[in-house]
Amino acid sequence: MPAKPHAQARSPGPRLHPRNRHRGQYDFSRLLIACPALKNHVRPNAHGLPSIDFANPQAVKLLNRALLADWYGIRDWDIPAAYLCPPIPGRADYVHCLADLLAECQQGRLPQGEEIRLLDIGVGANAIYPLLAHAEYGWSCVGADIDKVALANCQAILAANPQFAAHIELRHQPHTDQMFSHIIASGEHFDVTMCNPPFHASRAEAAAGSQRKWRNLGKTGPNQGKQPLLNFGGQENELCYPGGEQAFVASMISESVRFARRCCWFTSLLSSADSLPALRHVLREAGVKQSRVLDMAQGQKRSRLLAWSFWDVAGQQAWAARYWTAQDKAPAASRR
Numbered sequence: 001m002p003a004k005p006h007a008q009a010r011s012p013g014p015r016l017h018p019r020n021r022h023r024g025q026y027d028f029s030r031l032l033i034a035c036p037a038l039k040n041h042v043r044p045n046a047h048g049l050p051s052i053d054f055a056n057p058q059a060v061k062l063l064n065r066a067l068l069a070d071w072y073g074i075r076d077w078d079i080p081a082a083y084l085c086p087p088i089p090g091r092a093d094y095v096h097c098l099a100d101l102l103a104e105c106q107q108g109r110l111p112q113g114e115e116i117r118l119l120d121i122g123v124g125a126n127a128i129y130p131l132l133a134h135a136e137y138g139w140s141c142v143g144a145d146i147d148k149v150a151l152a153n154c155q156a157i158l159a160a161n162p163q164f165a166a167h168i169e170l171r172h173q174p175h176t177d178q179m180f181s182h183i184i185a186s187g188e189h190f191d192v193t194m195c196n197p198p199f200h201a202s203r204a205e206a207a208a209g210s211q212r213k214w215r216n217l218g219k220t221g222p223n224q225g226k227q228p229l230l231n232f233g234g235q236e237n238e239l240c241y242p243g244g245e246q247a248f249v250a251s252m253i254s255e256s257v258r259f260a261r262r263c264c265w266f267t268s269l270l271s272s273a274d275s276l277p278a279l280r281h282v283l284r285e286a287g288v289k290q291s292r293v294l295d296m297a298q299g300q301k302r303s304r305l306l307a308w309s310f311w312d313v314a315g316q317q318a319w320a321a322r323y324w325t326a327q328d329k330a331p332a333a334s335r336r
Contacts, residue, residue, distance in 0.1 A: 016089055016093055017093045019136075020089060020092050020096060022067070022071075022088065022089035034069040037065075038066050041062060064086070067088045072131065073161075075161055077160075079126050080149065086126050086128045090296070090301065091128045092136070094194060096136070105317055105320040105324075106320045111139075112138050112139075113138045115324055117140050117192075118133050118139050118140070118192055118194065119142050119144065119180075119193040119194070119263075120193075121183075121252070123143025123144060125150035126154070127170075129141075129194055135164075142171055143169070144171045158170075179195075180256065180258070180259050192265045193256075193263055193265070195252065197241070197268055197269065198241040198245065198248055249270065249306065253282045253288075256286070256308070256310075257286050257310075263309075265308070265309050266307065266309070267305055268306050269296075270305070276304075279306060288309060288310055289309055289310055290311070290316075291309070292306070292308075
């Protein structure tokens with residue numbers, strides 16, 4: 001149903017993926033029905049249209065709750081205080097890009113159904129990628145994380161949504177320096193992996209990034225930046241890694257060699273284009289057969305998706321023929 005003109009507010013941006021449900025304006029007349037508590041945060045923007053203060057973590061969380069309920073049928077979504085609160089449109093874009101990547105394995109046909117297996121490295125407390133992947137395409141998902149508190153919250157979300165719980169499994173990673181080991185079981189395969197890595201090398205770098213977000217929103221930051229990590233949420237393991245995203249993804253690429261025949265595509269987000277030259281070198285050293293860099297954008301934010309595979313085109317087509325035998329299954333959530 002198209003948004004009514006009087007109910008429109010700030011758009012996530014026209015550069016979103018063509019299949020992204022959030023390309024248009026937010027329809028607050030629908031969202032307030034899905035999440036009545038959001039009403040306390042809706043105010044007219046500079047153009048007189050309904051909007052929220054995107055620098056207010058509680059308002060953003062309630063907007064997410066409304067979007068997930070209204071568009072995807074996900075109920076009672078919540079995250080603990082100070083955990084990363086994901087922007088739904090951008091997270092959906094990543095999932096749609098993965099579907100396009102897998103579609104290359106079968107002459108452009110989008111892969112749907114529970115036979116498609118996704119592994120999310122660092123599922124966090126929000127479980128957003130597995131939820132969206134199953135809602136949009138019906139995929140079976142595994143979410144892995146080192147944080148037991150985050151996994152417990154994901155389990156609570158799944159308990160409130162049994163139609164998703166049957167298709168999403170959570171696994172604890174006991175080793176902070178590993179990604180795939182101890183998660184991918186013997187004889188197990190995944191069609192695609194994904195990751196939203198810790199972008200920053202230190203708390204100071206994360207603080208500077210948080211302050212930039214506040215300035216982009218026309219804010220000066222709470223307490224003059226004394227608690228910048230909490231502005232938009234995020235535990236330290238969600239935000240920081242020694243060497244930043246470049247080191248994290250380089251380690252991921254190196255470890256993926258051990259699982260080269262157990263996955264069709266490995267992927268990760270990258271926030272900085274400056275990370276690419278060094279990572280391309282790591283990919284060459286790892287002996288990958290294919291790699292992609294897909295640009296992504298939401299409003300002012302720019303990022304990119306790095307994907308690599310140890311299979312050539314013929315190998316990926318054989319992979320699809322072997323594992324994807326029932327591609328006529330409909331996604332779990334019907335499109336509006």
